[in-house]
Structure formats: structure tokens, C-alpha cells
Amino acid sequence: MLDESGLIAFTQELVRHKTLSGQEEPAARAVLERMRLLGFDEAWADAYGSVVGVVRGTRSGAGRRILLDAHIDTVDVSSPEKWTHAPFGGELVDGRIYGRGASDLKGSVAAMVYAAASLILEKARLAGEVVISASVVEEIIEGAALGKIVDRVHPDWVVIGEATNLNVNRGQRGRGEVALMTVGRPAHSSNPGVGVNAARKMVRLLPEIDRIPLPRSEFLGPAILEMTDIISTPFPGYSVIPDRCQVTLDRRLLVGETEEDVLAPIREVIERMRATDPDLIAEVQIAVSDLATFTGEALKFKKMAPAWEIPESSPLVQGALGALRRIGLNPAVGRYAFCTNGSYSAGVAGIPTIGFGPSREDQAHVIEECVEVEQLVSAARGFAAIAREMLGAG
Numbered sequence: 001m002l003d004e005s006g007l008i009a010f011t012q013e014l015v016r017h018k019t020l021s022g023q024e025e026p027a028a029r030a031v032l033e034r035m036r037l038l039g040f041d042e043a044w045a046d047a048y049g050s051v052v053g054v055v056r057g058t059r060s061g062a063g064r065r066i067l068l069d070a071h072i073d074t075v076d077v078s079s080p081e082k083w084t085h086a087p088f089g090g091e092l093v094d095g096r097i098y099g100r101g102a103s104d105l106k107g108s109v110a111a112m113v114y115a116a117a118s119l120i121l122e123k124a125r126l127a128g129e130v131v132i133s134a135s136v137v138e139e140i141i142e143g144a145a146l147g148k149i150v151d152r153v154h155p156d157w158v159v160i161g162e163a164t165n166l167n168v169n170r171g172q173r174g175r176g177e178v179a180l181m182t183v184g185r186p187a188h189s190s191n192p193g194v195g196v197n198a199a200r201k202m203v204r205l206l207p208e209i210d211r212i213p214l215p216r217s218e219f220l221g222p223a224i225l226e227m228t229d230i231i232s233t234p235f236p237g238y239s240v241i242p243d244r245c246q247v248t249l250d251r252r253l254l255v256g257e258t259e260e261d262v263l264a265p266i267r268e269v270i271e272r273m274r275a276t277d278p279d280l281i282a283e284v285q286i287a288v289s290d291l292a293t294f295t296g297e298a299l300k301f302k303k304m305a306p307a308w309e310i311p312e313s314s315p316l317v318q319g320a321l322g323a324l325r326r327i328g329l330n331p332a333v334g335r336y337a338f339c340t341n342g343s344y345s346a347g348v349a350g351i352p353t354i355g356f357g358p359s360r361e362d363q364a365h366v367i368e369e370c371v372e373v374e375q376l377v378s379a380a381r382g383f384a385a386i387a388r389e390m391l392g393a394g
Helices: 002-017 027-039 104-116 119-124 142-155 199-210 259-274 315-326 373-390
Strands: 041-047 051-056 064-071 096-098 128-135 157-160 168-172 174-183 224-233 242-255 280-286 289-294 298-302 334-335 353-355 370-374
Touching: 002 027, 027 041, 027 051, 027 104, 027 128, 051 104, 051 119, 051 142, 064 104, 064 142, 064 373, 096 104, 096 199, 096 373, 104 128, 104 370, 128 289, 128 315, 157 199, 168 315, 168 373, 174 259, 199 224, 199 242, 199 259, 242 259, 242 298, 259 280, 259 289, 259 373, 315 334, 315 353, 315 373, 370 373
Parallel strands: 064 128, 064 157, 157 353, 168 334
Antiparallel strands: 041 051, 051 128, 096 370, 168 353, 174 242, 174 280, 224 242, 289 298
């Protein structure tokens, strides 16, 4: 039986912990303690700080394993004065829990933990294991921390808890972070002709990059290439023209697109422009993230998270739809607009993966972020139903 009051209180507790990426320890400790308190068969924190708990079935059979994952890190609150409810207060008002991470993704973390706990009394009917992971640093590197968990527990199926409004998502575009740099030659700004202005070179290069044709998927939509920042060096440029200019390009990927697919068209633009401008020096590569988790362990990862999709006819999609309908939900099938940890489980490891979770995508990272309690409870029941279905106890 699902402990609804415990689920609500635990969601509030998690929201009250400020856990930016790389600072998740308070929430990780709370999840680990709660798993042990609720009677999980095993619970541990890995070297990177992610928390994993297991409920083991005792019925002999296929011995399959389903992994439910939700991340415990959040983005920061940039304008706390604009919030009506305290950003880290976890306030319950009019059927909603407010605060940073309530929707993205602490509500799902709590729902998964309590869903697994609700299955403990029926373990004898489960032909396999339910594994819950509360992963770290997803907001910085999608899939990096989950990859360490997947490589350890080897699940047969994965459910990502990102918001779906209680629908079932079967895919997402991927994300490549492209670092583009132009190199110039410094000079006094009163005599710019003796130098090469790297910022001007970049300004001329970007419109040509914008003209690169991009593919489109009927299911996932268009690939995207969008500039997200531009930085010149030195800054401030007091009486000196910049000799470095760097741009970040956000490339939204379709299934099967590779690093070479992303970089080759940009390199072609650079070479074409160099034919008429020999002073143009430009370099392009996929950005690399090298960060330390709160445990001190380093995660080094190319910022290239693949797109993925699985067929609607997949046993996981159909099993989830059937299980959710049997508990009174009416899920549609869709896709994520943003990138998720599924980029590793499905995009890299090739494991059948779906998304299912409470709340809506447009609640992520916003002022007055919240999750509806009704959806939170339904999601917990849904997580349990999907696990029960896939492990043969539906």
C-alpha cells in the first residue's frame, strides 16, 4: 500500500535541501536514509554520490531488472525575490508543493522511493528486481552519473522520471555542446589595422553557420543549432582589440547523429570562408565537461548526449500503457522536448527506456516551480504499476 502522507512529506523534505549540481549531499543522504528506513533490501551511495536502492523479488522466474531514475540536483534560483513561496520552503498550498526541484525532479525521486516501498509486501510475486536511482549532476551532464549506475546494475528496462504529465514518452532529441573559437591578433584599438579582431571574425562567421541545413524527424521534430553565449578576450577590452572570441552552440540532435555529423558542416563553412579571408583562424570541437562531484570524484564527459526513441510497439511502452490504464490513468504517448538521462540508458547503452513522471515540462527551472500532489501520488502508483507489469506481477 502506498504511504501517501509519507510521500508528500518526503517530497517537501527533499525540496527544502538546496542541492545544486555538485552539492547534492544533503538530498543524497536523505534518500539513502529513507530507503533503509522503508525496508529496501539494499541501498548504497556510489563513488559519485548517486544513491541506489533495490527491492528484490523472491519468486523464481526470469529475474529481470527494471531501473527507475530521477536526478536530485537542481538549477539555481536566480530571482528569489520574485517568488511568492520560498524557493526552498517545500510549502504545501492548495494541493501543490512549491519550491526549486519540486517538479524537476525531486517529486519523482520521492515517488519512485515510495513506489518501490509499496511493492515490498508483494515481493514474492516479482520475478526480478526494482532498482531506484537518485542520480547527481544531470543538470550539467545528462547521462554521465546514470551511466555509472547502469554499468553496475545492468537493467533490462529504464524509466526516466522527468515530467510527462503522467503520459509515456518514448524518445527525445539529444544535445551536443559545440565550442567554436576564432583567433585573432591583438592591437591597440586606435590602430586596429595592425591586428586581427577575433570578435569581428566571429560575427562574420555566425550568419554562415546559421545557414547550415539541418535534418528533421517526423517524431522528434527538427534538429537545432542555436548560439547560447559569446565571450571575447580580453574582457573588458580597454583600448585593445580581442584576440580570442568563443561561442557556445547548442546542437539538438536526432537519432543516429554523431559528433562528425555535428562538426563537419561547421568545418566546411570555416574552410569556405578562409578561401576569401586568409586571416580567419577558427577552431571547433565538442565541449568537454570536467567536474568534481560532491564526493570529490571527477566526472569527465564529452557534452554529446545522443537522441533516442523506441517503437510504440515496444513491450516496455505497451506494458507501461496497459499498467497505467489499469490503475485509472489515461496516458498518451509522446516525446521530450529537452534532453534527459535517457541519453545514456537508451542512446548509449541501447536499453529500452521510457519517460514517465508527474508535472509538466514547462515547470522545469521556472519561478514558482511546483508539483501537484494529485499527480505526485498518481505517479507513485504508476511507477509501482509499471514495475509490477514488467516483472510479471501485473
